[in-house]
Amino acid sequence: MGIASARLFALGAAAMIAVTACGSSSGDWKAAADAAKAKDQAKTVATYGAPDDWANYGQQFTQFCQTTWQVDCNTDHARSLGPDMSSAEEITAFDAEKNAPKAALADIGILFAGAADAKGVLAPFTPANAAKLPATMKGANGGWIATFVGVPGYVVNTDFLKSKGIAVPTTWADLGKPEYKGLVGFGKPGSSGTATMAFVAMNLAAGGTLDDYAKGVEYAKLLIPNLASSEGNADTFEKGEVPIQIKYDFNLIALANAEKAKNIGAQVVIPTDGSIYAPSAIIANKYDTAHMDFTKLFLDWILSDQGQTIFAKFGARPIRSIVDSSYTVPADAKTLWLPDDQYKQVQVVDTAKIDLAKIKDIWVNQAGGAG
Numbered sequence: 001m002g003i004a005s006a007r008l009f010a011l012g013a014a015a016m017i018a019v020t021a022c023g024s025s026s027g028d029w030k031a032a033a034d035a036a037k038a039k040d041q042a043k044t045v046a047t048y049g050a051p052d053d054w055a056n057y058g059q060q061f062t063q064f065c066q067t068t069w070q071v072d073c074n075t076d077h078a079r080s081l082g083p084d085m086s087s088a089e090e091i092t093a094f095d096a097e098k099n100a101p102k103a104a105l106a107d108i109g110i111l112f113a114g115a116a117d118a119k120g121v122l123a124p125f126t127p128a129n130a131a132k133l134p135a136t137m138k139g140a141n142g143g144w145i146a147t148f149v150g151v152p153g154y155v156v157n158t159d160f161l162k163s164k165g166i167a168v169p170t171t172w173a174d175l176g177k178p179e180y181k182g183l184v185g186f187g188k189p190g191s192s193g194t195a196t197m198a199f200v201a202m203n204l205a206a207g208g209t210l211d212d213y214a215k216g217v218e219y220a221k222l223l224i225p226n227l228a229s230s231e232g233n234a235d236t237f238e239k240g241e242v243p244i245q246i247k248y249d250f251n252l253i254a255l256a257n258a259e260k261a262k263n264i265g266a267q268v269v270i271p272t273d274g275s276i277y278a279p280s281a282i283i284a285n286k287y288d289t290a291h292m293d294f295t296k297l298f299l300d301w302i303l304s305d306q307g308q309t310i311f312a313k314f315g316a317r318p319i320r321s322i323v324d325s326s327y328t329v330p331a332d333a334k335t336l337w338l339p340d341d342q343y344k345q346v347q348v349v350d351t352a353k354i355d356l357a358k359i360k361d362i363w364v365n366q367a368g369g370a371g
Helices: 011-016 035-041 057-069 087-096 110-119 128-132 158-163 193-205 214-226 234-239 249-260 289-302 305-314 319-323 356-366
Strands: 105-109 144-150 152-157 244-248 266-269 275-284 346-348
Touching: 035 057, 035 289, 057 289, 057 305, 087 105, 087 110, 087 275, 105 110, 105 193, 105 289, 110 144, 110 193, 110 275, 110 356, 128 289, 144 249, 144 289, 144 305, 144 319, 152 158, 152 193, 152 234, 152 249, 152 275, 193 214, 193 244, 193 275, 193 356, 214 356, 234 249, 244 249, 249 266, 275 289, 289 305, 305 319
Parallel strands: 275 346
Antiparallel strands: 105 275, 144 275, 152 244, 152 266
């Protein structure tokens, strides 16, 4: 879910953790959490798609446990299983492992929450702090909550572009110009949550709507010839092989700062022709009743002021900073944020109107992109 090269632990790390979860969905998800049981469960809790460096999940687990029990339940970092799993893979794993669940929680793109609900893997539990979110940002039957937002944009290797006499692009429209042929790294809309949300942003910037992608298709036909052979990573960025990479802003900020530390010119661009707030979410595995108390407490923590601020410190914008006026991000938690004026053209959209299958069909069959 994050920058692939930064995720350090493979799915095989499951062998490092003694997960004692039973394969039953029994247990009372409606009952209040038992803090003493949760402390013991913290020793073996595991997650999919939420490694330490993905939006600051490492600090989330560390500070949650230290605040609640004065212990660090993330010292060996073995809780992160399958850090590079896609949202679809996480849902599949929850279902396939129902008789011997490995992960209690997973980070997921909000567009996949409906699929998780339909698959029947979500716990029928909603934390108290979810009352601070609108209905579209949490599961109607429980099991998932929005956590933070990413804003689609791109990072540019300015040294490489300068060496080729190419200007730094500042809009989505710019990326469709001939001079960027083969330089743009992008995922697959309809398959990748990040790429899907970016294509939605491109369509809106081009004059389309959530109901009409004709303008987005016209734009995509200009963009597709400019796409590189991969969406890119830190290595291909440094080498100039994929010098422009489309990702969420917090990933872009992390990549740019890492490259600047190596004296490589990197600039993050939030396109001035517009972008969107794209929520991520966390889902709870109903089959992992062995970690049920921990899950309940952690889901409530993540929407608390403390939990939300931890996301902000990484450069990700907490979901409550977008939808809840009662929460204000502390100034000292914004040190990695881009200036607010770069977000003037960023809008909140109704994610319920974004259908993954529809977007994939438009991208592949109308625009001619790879599926």
